Amino acid sequence: MLTDRINRVARKVPTWAVYILCLIPVPVLLYMGQTGGLGREPIRALEQELGGIALKLLIIGLCITPLRRFAGVNLIRFRRTMGVLAFTYVALHLLVWAVLDVQSPGRVWADILKRPYITIGMAAFVLMIPLALTSNNRSVRALGAAWRRLHLFTYPIAILAALHFIWLRKGFQLEPLVYLAVILGLLALRVPVLLRKVVT
Amino acid sequence: MAYRWKNDLTRDHATPHDVYVNRRQLIGGALGLGLIGSAGMARADGDALVPNSYEDITQYNNYYEFGTGKGDPARNAHALTTAPWTVVIDGMVDNPGDYSMAQIMEAMTIEERIYRLRCVEAWSMVVPWNGFELADLLTLAGVQERAKYVAFETALRRDEMPGVRFPVLDWPYVEGLRLDEAMHPLTIMATGIYDKPIPNQNGAPMRLVVPWKYGFKSIKSIVRITLTDQEPPTAWNKALGREYGFYSNVNPNVDHPRWSQATERVVGGGLFSGRQPTLMFNGYEDEVASLYDGMDLREFY
Numbered sequence: 001m002l003t004d005r006i007n008r009v010a011r012k013v014p015t016w017a018v019y020i021l022c023l024i025p026v027p028v029l030l031y032m033g034q035t036g037g038l039g040r041e042p043i044r045a046l047e048q049e050l051g052g053i054a055l056k057l058l059i060i061g062l063c064i065t066p067l068r069r070f071a072g073v074n075l076i077r078f079r080r081t082m083g084v085l086a087f088t089y090v091a092l093h094l095l096v097w098a099v100l101d102v103q104s105p106g107r108v109w110a111d112i113l114k115r116p117y118i119t120i121g122m123a124a125f126v127l128m129i130p131l132a133l134t135s136n137n138r139s140v141r142a143l144g145a146a147w148r149r150l151h152l153f154t155y156p157i158a159i160l161a162a163l164h165f166i167w168l169r170k171g172f173q174l175e176p177l178v179y180l181a182v183i184l185g186l187l188a189l190r191v192p193v194l195l196r197k198v199v200t
Numbered sequence: 201m202a203y204r205w206k207n208d209l210t211r212d213h214a215t216p217h218d219v220y221v222n223r224r225q226l227i228g229g230a231l232g233l234g235l236i237g238s239a240g241m242a243r244a245d246g247d248a249l250v251p252n253s254y255e256d257i258t259q260y261n262n263y264y265e266f267g268t269g270k271g272d273p274a275r276n277a278h279a280l281t282t283a284p285w286t287v288v289i290d291g292m293v294d295n296p297g298d299y300s301m302a303q304i305m306e307a308m309t310i311e312e313r314i315y316r317l318r319c320v321e322a323w324s325m326v327v328p329w330n331g332f333e334l335a336d337l338l339t340l341a342g343v344q345e346r347a348k349y350v351a352f353e354t355a356l357r358r359d360e361m362p363g364v365r366f367p368v369l370d371w372p373y374v375e376g377l378r379l380d381e382a383m384h385p386l387t388i389m390a391t392g393i394y395d396k397p398i399p400n401q402n403g404a405p406m407r408l409v410v411p412w413k414y415g416f417k418s419i420k421s422i423v424r425i426t427l428t429d430q431e432p433p434t435a436w437n438k439a440l441g442r443e444y445g446f447y448s449n450v451n452p453n454v455d456h457p458r459w460s461q462a463t464e465r466v467v468g469g470g471l472f473s474g475r476q477p478t479l480m481f482n483g484y485e486d487e488v489a490s491l492y493d494g495m496d497l498r499e500f501y
Contacts, residue, residue, distance in 0.1 A: 030471075033470075033471045034470070034471060039259065039260060039270060039271050040255065040256045040259050040260035040270075040467050040468055041260055041270065041323060041465070041467045041468075042470060042471050043465070043471060043473060044323075045270075046471070100471060100472065101465075103474065103475055107460065107463075110460070111459070111460070115458055115459060116458075117458060167458070168458070169268070170268075170321075170440075171264070171268075171368040171369055171436075171439050171440070172366075172367060172368055172369075172439070173268055173366070173368055174366050
């Protein structure tokens with residue numbers, strides 16, 4: 001009953017509306033950063049907010065397939081939307097880090113090479129580039145089965161993103177571990193299906 | 201032994217708190233979303249080193265007992281009961297015992313010290329502290345000849361500190377100094393900021409300030425001071441020994457394993473705040489470098 005209703009409503013929602021809705025935090029955060037709403041040190045806060053939203057969007061994207069399989073809720077139309085939005089936020093996160101925070105190309109490069117948590121964050125971003133570039137209908141049609149395989153990279157990307165989060169915190173903190181546990185749980189739900197595919 | 205050090209930073213250029221707020225509203229209203237952020241006005245003289253605003257100092261804090269977010273201590277620390285307050289001074293002292301805060305304040309000479317504060321996370325502030333030299337308190341307790349180190353401990357109140365429910369660190373927070381560091385004229389116990397009683401989130405009623413070391417050495421809300429002949433354990437060193445050493449002197453040439461320590465960002469500069477080079481011993485090299493003569497600062501980080 002409820003799933004039917006959700007599916008009916010979801011069919012009517014255009015993806016562009018989801019894009020607009022999910023991008024609202026960008027101007028809001030910039031405004032807050034300018035007016036003191038992000039606290040006394042807005043650069044670091046903005047960087048963390050953007051990274052946090054990207055991680056949440058990745059997790060929402062990972063929920064969509066199991067929701068259909070186990071609950072019959074069909075939001076597959078929005079799976080690519082979530083991926084592209086996550087990529088957008090990661091790109092903004094990277095931009096704020098490089099331009100507002102680190103402020104010098106030499107130091108940005110040195111950090112990517114020398115600081116492992118930045119290296120893995122950067123690796124996740126680089127892995128997302130081909131996925132973002134092929135997140136359009138033409139690429140889906142042109143690549144066929146290869147498209148599905150290519151987009152399995154979402155799994156290592158999500159794990160790298162969670163490790164990046166755990167590693168940048170000082171001390172033993174709960175929040176990033178919860179994110180990793182949720183991601184691993186969502187990936188575990190896929191193992192039986194993936195195994196079946198390998199066997200047959 | 202008060203007044204052994206003369207401030208090299210002054211408050212002259214600091215915008216008084218009330219004027220600052222009014223001007224902020226005026227400018228903020230006039231410029232709206234303009235590129236000059238209203239928060240940026242806190243630093244009226246550009247790169248000149250002037251004390252941070254009272255808001256910067258009291259709303260951007262690391263005090264993990266009240267949460268790991270920078271705004272958490274300002275939100276949660278009101279729950280801390282700071283009166284009455286007793287500090288136990290024990291170990292190798294002639295007069296061990298419980299010292300009440302009132303007793304300590306009575307015996308000490310309070311003066312203003314305007315110090316740079318450099319966090320290990322590569323941000324910094326300038327803070328006008330009110331406090332007394334730690335040396336005076338230790339002299340009151342009577343340091344014995346065999347004492348070589350001073351150990352400090354923060355209050356642990358499970359019902360007042362929401363952050364201690366999770367073992368981010370091995371509570372209670374502990375810190376330590378070598379005795380010569382503790383007796384140095386720059387080392388103070390702070391009991392106020394901008395001539396007001398020190399707010400809870402900044403370590404009320406009494407916290408250590410060691411301006412040439414990373415901020416986490418300056419332990420807050422102290423309940424115990426122990427004189428000892430052994431190097432005492434320190435909270436961050438116990439948690440991540442490879443990243444946080446016993447000395448933790450500010451040093452732009454020795455990077456934290458996960459980030460560079462060469463530069464820092466002064467808090468309160470807004471979205472377009474620049475970075476400035478970090479100074480050796482946080483700018484107190486002339487005063488303290490001799491404490492570490494002959495030591496490899498890369499080994500004793």
